[in-house]
Amino acid sequence: MRDFFNNVPEELWLDYRWQIQHRIKDLKTIGKYLKLLPEEIEGFKETRGRYPFAITPYYLSLINPEDPEDPIRLQAIPRSVEMDPEAQRDGDPNPFREETILPGLTHRYPDRVLMSLTTFCPVYCRHCMRKRIFGDGERSRTQNEILQMLNYIKETPSIREVILSGGEPLSLSNRKLEFIFSEIRKIKHVEIIRIGTRMPVLTPQRFFDKNLLEILERYQPIWISTHFNHPNEVTELAQKAVDNILKTGTPVINQTVLLKGVNDHPETMLSLMKKLTTIKVKPQYIFHCDPIKGAMHFRTTLEKGLEIISYLRGKIGGYGIPTYAVDLPGGKGKVPILPEYFRRISGNTYSFTTFTGEKVLYSIYEHSSQTPAGSLPRDQGFP
Ligand SMILES: *Cc1c(COP(=O)(O)O)cnc(C)c1O
Numbered sequence: 001m002r003d004f005f006n007n008v009p010e011e012l013w014l015d016y017r018w019q020i021q022h023r024i025k026d027l028k029t030i031g032k033y034l035k036l037l038p039e040e041i042e043g044f045k046e047t048r049g050r051y052p053f054a055i056t057p058y059y060l061s062l063i064n065p066e067d068p069e070d071p072i073r074l075q076a077i078p079r080s081v082e083m084d085p086e087a088q089r090d091g092d093p094n095p096f097r098e099e100t101i102l103p104g105l106t107h108r109y110p111d112r113v114l115m116s117l118t119t120f121c122p123v124y125c126r127h128c129m130r131k132r133i134f135g136d137g138e139r140s141r142t143q144n145e146i147l148q149m150l151n152y153i154k155e156t157p158s159i160r161e162v163i164l165s166g167g168e169p170l171s172l173s174n175r176k177l178e179f180i181f182s183e184i185r186k187i188k189h190v191e192i193i194r195i196g197t198r199m200p201v202l203t204p205q206r207f208f209d210k211n212l213l214e215i216l217e218r219y220q221p222i223w224i225s226t227h228f229n230h231p232n233e234v235t236e237l238a239q240k241a242v243d244n245i246l247k248t249g250t251p252v253i254n255q256t257v258l259l260k261g262v263n264d265h266p267e268t269m270l271s272l273m274k275k276l277t278t279i280k281v282k283p284q285y286i287f288h289c290d291p292i293k294g295a296m297h298f299r300t301t302l303e304k305g306l307e308i309i310s311y312l313r314g315k316i317g318g319y320g321i322p323t324y325a326v327d328l329p330g331g332k333g334k335v336p337i338l339p340e341y342f343r344r345i346s347g348n349t350y351s352f353t354t355f356t357g358e359k360v361l362y363s364i365y366e367h368s369s370q371t372p373a374g375s376l377p378r379d380q381g382f383p
Contacts, residue, residue: 002061004033014237016205019056020122020171030055030077034065043078050135051294053078056122059202062232071230071262075125079297082126087296099331104141105149108331111160114196115149117141117180118167123202127259127295130167140172150183153190161192163225170197174211181219193219198227200252204241216248224252225284229263234275242279253284256322258305259298260289266311273312273320283322285334290327302326302337310339314355 005013012018024030027044030053036044044053055076063073081087099108106114118140119133128134141149153159162184170177184190199206206212216222224245228234242252254276256263263269273283286308289299309324325334342352348363 005057005061008057013058014205014208016199016203016209019058019203019205022057023054023122024057024060025052025054030060033060034063034073034077036077037068037079039080040077042080043082046080046083047078047294051078051082051126051131052124052134054122054124056203058205058237059123062235069261071232074262075127075229075259076123078126081297082294084297088293089291089296101152102148103145105152107152107156107159108333110158112163113153113156113159113161114163114165115146115169115180116165116167117146117169117172120171121166121168121202122171122199125198127257127262127289127292127298129290129292131292131294138167146180150180150187153184154187157189159190161194162190163194163196165196168197168199168202169195170199170206170212174209174215177212178215178219181215181222185219192221192223194223194225196225196227200224200226200238200241200245201228201233204235204237207241207244213244213248216245216250220249222248222250224250226252226254226281227256228254228272228276228281229256229259231268231271231275234272234279239279242281246280252281254281254322255285255287256283257287257289257298258300258308258324260300262298264300264304264308266308269308270312270315273316273322277317277320283320286322286324287334288324288326288337291329306337306339 008018024033027036027041030036034040047053059072059076063076064070067073099106101107101113104116106116108114116130118138119130119136120138120140121128121134124131124134153162164180172180181193184193228238245252256269256272258264263272269286276283286305288302288305289295291299305324309321312321323336324338325336327334340353342350345351345361348365350362350364352360352362354360
């Protein structure tokens with residue numbers, strides 16, 4: 001697909017501003033690049049005004065136009081299934097309802113707050129957990145709203161970490177970002193800034209901007225949490241972006257969402273985790289897909305996720321195996337779920353399941369900490 005953009009000079013292709021300005025946003029233009037399927041044409045018509053569409057030339061260039069089920073195509077191009085009654089069934093109309101403190105500020109865990117800075121994104125992912133709000137248009141928080149959020153953080157000493165989220169927080173100008181970072185750094189009890197960004201996947205060119213990299217370096221400790229879902233997204237440019245981020249001293253972790261048709265296959269996930277660890281991105285989570293109105297068709301069973309986690313064990317270093325988790329509705333938080341690796345048989349004896357599936361009996365005794373090292377048991381209790 002890069003062939004379509006062969007006439008674009010390299011220096012423009014590598015400029016994030018060009019990528020953002022040249023986003024494809026309508027049916028007619030995307031039709032020049034992809035032979036759309038009937039359900040995609042229907043999807044464009046039915047989702048208009050409700051769930052916006054946009055894609056950067058870069059992310060579009062990763063689609064194999066010959067494959068109607070291409071994993072990037074499924075994440076980015078609307079389909080009529082989004083408007084099916086079943087996909088419109090909604091478990092939780094606003095997952096952050098209970099925890100919203102101020103417009104844009106979510107405080108669920110005592111030590112961490114989430115600032116949602118904008119509804120703008122370079123690409124509107126069809127599975128997005130914020131899908132519900134994107135129909136209202138692209139809007140960034142006002143200076144006043146940001147100041148109010150910062151004030152709440154300043155007055156809440158339990159907050160150790162501020163997570164910048166969106167939409168896409170790194171779509172804000174460097175000036176705005178630097179203002180927010182410097183204001184957060186004035187608050188003594190905040191130790192960590194985390195940026196939840198999909199730019200490394202959708203517009204890795206953002207991290208070829210020297211000014212942004214200098215800002216990241218200046219306001220450490222910062223963590224970047226990103227969102228790769230498929231090995232095809234781990235490109236040379238994505239690797240360069242991650243390299244540039246790492247050089248600023250910022251660790252990069254990844255959150256994948258388990259999506260039917262995109263990555264619900266053990267081999268696909270293994271390949272993704274191998275590629276991520278090779279470019280030095282630590283897989284943090286695989287999330288079970290939330291009940292999101294318009295994205296129900298992406299949901300799998302829990303057993304599928306457990307099968308994938310079991311498959312990964314033994315095939316990649318432990319740091320390459322993310323935590324599989326469900327984000328409970330009503331602000332109840334993320335709960336890790338694991339395959340059953342051990343079971344108590346009797347007394348102190350447990351049955352363990354190894355990475356090859358073998359069952360091994362093993363006894364666990366509690367160490368009696370009363371016995372000083374080297375002393376003989378019969379000495380105990382004597383002066
Ligand atoms: C996911 C989330 C966090 C961060 O959770 P981690 O397990 O630290 O990644 C914080 N606040 C809210 C509201 C969240 O949804």
